Amino acid sequence: MLPLPEYKTHNHVKLLLNYHFVFIPKRRKKVLVGSIATRLRELFLALSTEKGWDILALEVASDHVHLFVAVNPMDTPALVVKAFKGRSSHHLRAEFPELKKLPSL
Numbered sequence: 001m002l003p004l005p006e007y008k009t010h011n012h013v014k015l016l017l018n019y020h021f022v023f024i025p026k027r028r029k030k031v032l033v034g035s036i037a038t039r040l041r042e043l044f045l046a047l048s049t050e051k052g053w054d055i056l057a058l059e060v061a062s063d064h065v066h067l068f069v070a071v072n073p074m075d076t077p078a079l080v081v082k083a084f085k086g087r088s089s090h091h092l093r094a095e096f097p098e099l100k101k102l103p104s105l
Contacts, residue, residue, distance in 0.1 A: 008070075017073055018056065021081060023065040026104045030062040036096055040065070043088045051075070051083065 007016045025031055032040060037060045048055045048069065057068035071080055089105040099105060 013073070015073055016070075018068060018070045019077055019080060021065075021067045021069070021077075021084070023067070023085060025063065026102055028063045029102065031099060031102065031105075032060055032065065033062050036092060036099070037062075039092060039095065040088055043091055044084060047083060047087055053080070 005016050007014050040060055041058060044055065044058060044067065047053075052072065053075070054070040055067065056070055057066065059066040067084065069080065092105060093099045
């Protein structure tokens with residue numbers, strides 16, 4: 001049995017807003033391995049603490065990423081995806097030159 005969800009309370013609102021995202025590299029290339037996967041986890045955790053989001057689950061496989069995140073109601077799903085994918089792609093391509101060969105991450 002799953003535990004009861006924890007609702008967040010603000011001034012006039014009680015909420016529970018969770019999103020499940022799956023990110024896949026271009027053509028499902030198996031590039032998310034070793035130090036790249038470790039650095040990706042670090043980048044996701046740093047961004048979530050900066051934005052005030054809670055990562056409930058994060059699984060990095062060699063060819064995809066599952067992210068289950070709790071966000072504020074003012075943050076749209078498009079904004080959350082843009083933040084995670086944009087920052088991680090920029091930093092990973094700068095740190096790992098072998099990723100620059102891919103057309104997109």
